[in-house]
Amino acid sequence: MVRILLKFPEKIVDEPIISQVILTLKAPLNIITAYVNSKGGEVLVEVPEDKMETVVAAFRKHGVSVSLPKFIEVDETKCINCGACVALCPFEAITQQEDGSIIFNKEKCVGSTCGTCVDACPARAIRSVKQENTTLTNRHTIKSGQLRS
């Protein structure tokens, strides 16, 4: 699964674009976080790797800007298990174990779209890194036949 960040401009925020993409492409999109109001929206979704190209193209065709958020990574050799990051995480992706160890749950983390913890780490053990084996370029443009109408 690849995580992509969708940005909806004010003009199209009232259109059911995500539903349209899911229905037309039969792509099981998993919405991780969504912030939407009348001025626009930011939605983080998980896309199966094999559908990624067509999904990205479809969103772009609707006028949605698509980007690839970075992942948060913890360098265990640098981490001093202090806990400075724990209470800052809005998704409770960082927790403290009974023995005092700090555990980072990558599944719960939304990546660089949040990033609240990064500059709070005194040991500089937290950084945002590019998602592996994935790039988003302009080649994800629509190819004929990929979108069934």
Added chain:
Amino acid sequence: MHCLEESKLASQSRTRSIEEINRKIRSGDVQVLTAEEMKKLVESSGVEVAFKEVDIVTTGTFGAMCSSGAIINLGHSDPPIKIHRAWINDVEVSHPGAAVDLYIGATATSETNSFEYGGGHVIEDLVRGKEVELRAVAYGTDCYPRTKLKTHLTKDDLNQFYLLNFRNCYQRYNCAVNTRDETIYTYMGKLLPRMRNATFSGAGELNPLMNDPDYETIGVGTRIFLGGAQGYVIGEGTQHDPRNLNGTLMVRGNCKNMSPEFLRGATFTKYGATLYVGIGIPIPILNVGLAKKTAIRDEEIFTNVVDYGIPRRDRPELARVSYKELKSGRITVGDKSVRVSSLSSLKTARKIAETLKSWIENGLFYLTQPVERLPTDTVFKPMRQTEETPFVAAVMQPAVTCSEDEEVRAVAERIVSKSVNHIVVVDEKGILHGIVTSWDITRAMAEGCKSLSDILTRHVITAKPDEPLETASKRMAQHNISALPVVDNERKVLGIITAEDVSKMLGR
């Protein structure tokens, strides 16, 4: 045989001595518990049993200790130099002595990579065995003719490399929150707006000084675990305030034997560099009283929740919480439940207490008798200031106000008649609703806009009357604005300060 008799004697005696404990360390009979284990034993078996069975309780703490540093001696260059200013890896170090002694302060920041690298990192790099670059300049004398120097060094090249920390091991510390509308970055870490998080520091029941609060056993000359090696207490720390349970220590230890696991350079964003220091102190259980004192629990150790959003010496105390609550991850402040997490490492504090315990059990660490007791009555005085610092209230002017339902034209007339640039929009109770500037009004007139509610700025940056003028001035610069309405805690408008008045006062 001798040992048996001795322990029989001890079991009847109401006291035990350091010499007696050291003999037991030598013979391998010493009984050591970590502070956490001691608490459990006292809880299950009582103080009397604990006193009889336990010789030593080990403690530990691992946290950011800014008032730390290392003294190094470089040896002489040829021709010799009397260093005037020096830098290691671009971090300025001070020259407290004659010619080639330098003090690396933990919080000194790099001149090329300012907040990301500092004295704490230099100390860690040297401890790790890394090579560092030293640059120095001097004015040159007949005996020390050299004026410039550049060389590369490792810890092996140094004659002395001692950690010399003047304030470490705080007995307990404030819990920090921020009531402002913006995130702030402090030495207590990142504090989100409107109390969305809290931070604390300290090991609570594992803290060395909490387990000997009357300084019965910790004194000048007490041998301790310091940064992974054996070090010594050399006195009370600066700002030592034992009567308020804010005791501190001054310590010294040989960095050449230390480990980066227990001595780590660190960075607090927008604050600067620091050094995480690991300290563990053995508490000899010399009497029943000490058995009782070392049984102290997190729920008996309290600290204040302090608002770091107020940039004053006496910050408001919003609540009182125990270390048990702090370690649970949630505290209550007023009617709000706030997530809290630590800046110091409980895991490493435990490891320190365990390591010290195993050193003693394996005969690698002996206790010392302090040569002098630490003071138990010193006070921590505030600074004597002979020049006054200006606060917002000093330059505050009455605000020219209007209500939201007034017409643009009426407000324009007020701007002219009162000759001001800012009109503060308030409700009938004087509560802040917005602000309009002469520019907003000019534009509204040009565009034919009549309603004030269409043009007023609702998200207003404000100041508090007891805030230092410098902080308010910085905020204006940050947001590129020229005035701040001054409000109280209920957002009632008290007045206004303008950039012009502030510059006059600060003399810029």
